[in-house]
Amino acid sequence: MELFSLIVVVSVLYLMLLFFDSVFKSCMHHPYDAFLRKTGISIKFFRLQWHTTAFNRLILKWRYICPRLLSKSFDIGVYVTLIILPTVTILLLISVFYTPPKNSVLGESVKLQVVLPFVTLPIEEIPYYVIALIVCSVTHELGHAIAAALEDVPTRAFGVHLVFFLPFAYTEVDQEYMSGLRIWKRLKILCAGIWHNIVTGMICYLILASVPQLASSFYNINDSVIVTSIRPRSPVSAGNKGLHVHDIITHINDCKVRSIKTWFNCLQEAIQYQPAYCLSTDFVRANDESVLVSHNNQIIDCCDPKNKKAICFEHILEKFDDDTELPQFMCLDIRSSIEHSSGYCSRKHRCREGQCFKPILDNSTTILQLQRWYQNDMIYIGHSNDFSRNVKVSEFVPKTSWFSPHIADSISLMLRYLIVFSFGLASINAMPCYGFDGQHLVHALLHNFKNPRFPNDKHRKDMMALGINTFGTVILFILVTKTLWISLIGHLW
Numbered sequence: 001m002e003l004f005s006l007i008v009v010v011s012v013l014y015l016m017l018l019f020f021d022s023v024f025k026s027c028m029h030h031p032y033d034a035f036l037r038k039t040g041i042s043i044k045f046f047r048l049q050w051h052t053t054a055f056n057r058l059i060l061k062w063r064y065i066c067p068r069l070l071s072k073s074f075d076i077g078v079y080v081t082l083i084i085l086p087t088v089t090i091l092l093l094i095s096v097f098y099t100p101p102k103n104s105v106l107g108e109s110v111k112l113q114v115v116l117p118f119v120t121l122p123i124e125e126i127p128y129y130v131i132a133l134i135v136c137s138v139t140h141e142l143g144h145a146i147a148a149a150l151e152d153v154p155t156r157a158f159g160v161h162l163v164f165f166l167p168f169a170y171t172e173v174d175q176e177y178m179s180g181l182r183i184w185k186r187l188k189i190l191c192a193g194i195w196h197n198i199v200t201g202m203i204c205y206l207i208l209a210s211v212p213q214l215a216s217s218f219y220n221i222n223d224s225v226i227v228t229s230i231r232p233r234s235p236v237s238a239g240n241k242g243l244h245v246h247d248i249i250t251h252i253n254d255c256k257v258r259s260i261k262t263w264f265n266c267l268q269e270a271i272q273y274q275p276a277y278c279l280s281t282d283f284v285r286a287n288d289e290s291v292l293v294s295h296n297n298q299i300i301d302c303c304d305p306k307n308k309k310a311i312c313f314e315h316i317l318e319k320f321d322d323d324t325e326l327p328q329f330m331c332l333d334i335r336s337s338i339e340h341s342s343g344y345c346s347r348k349h350r351c352r353e354g355q356c357f358k359p360i361l362d363n364s365t366t367i368l369q370l371q372r373w374y375q376n377d378m379i380y381i382g383h384s385n386d387f388s389r390n391v392k393v394s395e396f397v398p399k400t401s402w403f404s405p406h407i408a409d410s411i412s413l414m415l416r417y418l419i420v421f422s423f424g425l426a427s428i429n430a431m432p433c434y435g436f437d438g439q440h441l442v443h444a445l446l447h448n449f450k451n452p453r454f455p456n457d458k459h460r461k462d463m464m465a466l467g468i469n470t471f472g473t474v475i476l477f478i479l480v481t482k483t484l485w486i487s488l489i490g491h492l493w
């Protein structure tokens with residue numbers, strides 16, 4: 001609903017801008033025209049454009065900052081891009097015919113989806129999405145502009161398109177100057193955007209990899225997770241014994257929680273292996289509340305339906321165990337049984353102390369015993385999918401109240417977005433595809449390819465470039481449509 005409101009607000013703002021724009025233009029409102037000319041802003045249908053020549057001189061000056069290093073760096077950029085171009089094309093061609101299996105049943109599988117604004121993107125992550133898009137497209141365009149300046153090609157203008165609320169930067173370099181350059185220099189300018197994206201992605205990756213070390217002075221890392229949010233009115237937070245924001249969780253059942261990854265692994269394990277408990281014979285005898293055994297939807301039940309705190313347990317006997325005095329099914333108070341157990345049974349249902357009792361639950365229900373710092377264990381009975389949807393945790397547990405886990409989480413999330421967008425933009429731009437750098441790269445390479453066996457006819461080379469770029473565009477179109485469809489379906493169902 002929040003997302004829908006945002007779409008409505010942005011649409012209304014655009015419609016108002018369009019209305020006032022057409023009114024002022026039709027009235028020949030001179031101050032308005034002067035304002036648009038001075039600022040370089042133009043208003044189009046659900047699109048704003050900002051065009052400026054203010055940075056042209058500044059960009060020309062940057063060629064004097066380490067020109068040798070920059071030139072060498074752009075040389076490497078050409079080699080890397082020429083490797084990426086065919087690799088990405090082949091990988092995308094394979095991706096058209098391959099759909100990855102959905103191997104996780106928990107919330108983490110969402111990460112495999114394409115992040116689509118308005119569809120799979122959580123509303124709170126839209127600012128990260130927009131900032132990453134601005135940073136990556138500006139660094140890309142700066143790459144072209146600086147490489148052009150190094151080769152004495154002037155930059156005509158720099159600008160940003162705001163399509164709905166997604167920003168895309170662009171640079172206009174002088175095409176006449178550029179076409180007069182030698183092939184290698186032209187390739188350096190064409191590949192510079194992709195190279196800048198790759199360098200940005202690598203720098204962000206290195207920073208992300210060192211976040212645990214950098215943050216270790218302020219946060220306990222790799223030891224537990226902290227609850228950062230719980231959905232309102234969630235059954236998880238009910239009562240004093242429920243889960244609360246800032247609770248620090250160390251274990252789910254007998255699985256140690258150290259990070260977000262182990263948090264999801266432990267939840268997954270809780271679904272796959274329902275826990276069983278080692279209980280003393282005296283305890284079960286004293287607390288058994290069994291009624292007549294019945295079958296409810298093919299699930300054995302031995303408790304009174306009015307008794308909501310108790311669950312029917314199955315007494316699992318080992319082959320060599322001859323203690324058959326206890327009945328096979330016993331109704332026990334779930335919290336009290338877990339608290340009085342001497343531990344979990346092994347995977348083979350063996351106990352060091354006491355005997356093994358397994359709660360009888362349907363396949364979609366599981367028991368989660370959450371061990372917390374400074375508090376009693378929290379016991380949750382329900383679907384672990386619901387649990388993971390209702391509870392959000394952070395692996396950055398603050399050492400003092402001065403720091404919030406949100407600070408470190410926001411930095412990590414921003415870095416992740418920057419990495420994905422940097423490598424994503426680099427890959428897409430390297431594709432031989434209309435509207436991207438790959439299109440111009442293919443054209444430049446074919447027209448400068450000198451080989452006696454290769455036809456030197458301009459028309460035939462144009463036709464070859466047309467064929468390669470059309471092929472790349474079709475592949476990209478099919479892949480984008482397929483990915484959007486899978487993500488949409490995955491999100492709706």
Ligand SMILES: [Zn+2]
Binds near residue numbers: 194437
């Ligand atoms: Zn580019």
